[in-house]
Amino acid sequence: MKVEKNDRLILLTNDDGLYAGGLNTLINVIQEFGKVVVISTIESRSGMSQALTVKMPLRIKLLDETDTKRIYACSGTPTDGVKIAVNQLLERKPDWVVSGINHGANASVSVIYSGTMAAAIEGCLYGIDSVGFSLNSFSSKADFTPSEKYVRMIMNNLIRHKLPKGICLNVNIPFVPGKEIRGVKVCRQARGNWREEFEKRKDPMGKTYYWLTGIFENHEPKSTDTDEWALANNYVSVVPVSVDMTAHNYLDDLKNQINNE
């Protein structure tokens, strides 16, 4: 059964906050596909992963409402925002959850730390077709115009092909002029990790504190089927992300070990 534009309800969110350029690009493009409800924070909540607010109550404020768009401010994490929208604020379960466009890439293991992707994963856990978009630039003034075409392309693909249960999409867009983007590449998550992750400093009282920083290290820079390779080579990367974290390929080995205890 085809969902028509007038019937489509779409939840938008991000982790850079309501004033971020990436979210506002997404709002403009996604309105072409249906009615949008936006929920996010006033300030950014980057690096929150799938964190939940468990010790504090959540506050919600309706900031703007028209026939085709509603905007809420939420005091919690991106995951809280999706949960409270689906449970309390929306008239029905939305057709899509779309998150981003993040200021900064979420390729490789960043999917695990990202609030942007956590929101998409949360939508997926509710059985909603969900996508997270990220641009490979941390600049708050980055030009998101070249991204628009790829947001449209991915969402049009979602209209033709619903996602399987338990799978959402992690889309990363290279930060180059539109004509230099070489196309879209379906990839797997690159193996990698962060290193040299803290700066040690002294505060004005002479006490030590640490700031999180770090350098990403791609453990397989020569593999051409990864999201890191795609981004580095000016392709839009699309990784299907599974909410099932079981290492299925290790189940049998582990069973044999445990049974032989």
Add this chain to the structure above:
Amino acid sequence: MKVEKNDRLILLTNDDGLYAGGLNTLINVIQEFGKVVVISTIESRSGMSQALTVKMPLRIKLLDETDTKRIYACSGTPTDGVKIAVNQLLERKPDWVVSGINHGANASVSVIYSGTMAAAIEGCLYGIDSVGFSLNSFSSKADFTPSEKYVRMIMNNLIRHKLPKGICLNVNIPFVPGKEIRGVKVCRQARGNWREEFEKRKDPMGKTYYWLTGIFENHEPKSTDTDEWALANNYVSVVPVSVDMTAHNYLDDLKNQINNE
């Protein structure tokens, strides 16, 4: 090459805080295997997932030090704690990261929200053999004695069989007297989700706020190969968890869709 007890360096953490019974059980048992360094928060930081502290500096305090044990308080999340221990506090990369024992199960999709499992996942991302333990009781006074045998069993198995790269273990222990535990079962993560997740209340000023709550719904209660089934049937569940979230089984379908755009 076998690591002997005297040479083994083990990082312990949790998300219930330094005073939690589960962590202190773990400290006692794991000291049988080597030198332990403990890092955690004073208060609990449950439901933090893989969240990072990016907008605030981190503070660390050495609380206790003997020849075989060192205890640090950390101002950040469980993931921050593992990162700063590995990067700044430890004399070398530890042999194991062991997290827990959590007060409350982390089966099924809870692996995605859990700070306990995030710490194990973080260890795994550094290439360290890592395990998260959880007991199926939220009580702060729960008896962890029956868990001790299974912590020893899992760690002894890890001595015999190093984990493959990118895989850590999620161990959940049923909350029943020791003699009722029927053994250890290697499982996959059950499909499930949370519902009815918020209580709507009024504050003393008459303003609305929401508390996170919710009921877990197992989407496959009849499957006998899941962690939820194992726990409900008094088995210790062991799920190998992969840090690669790629839905490998959907890559080809998605490639065909995108190539036909």
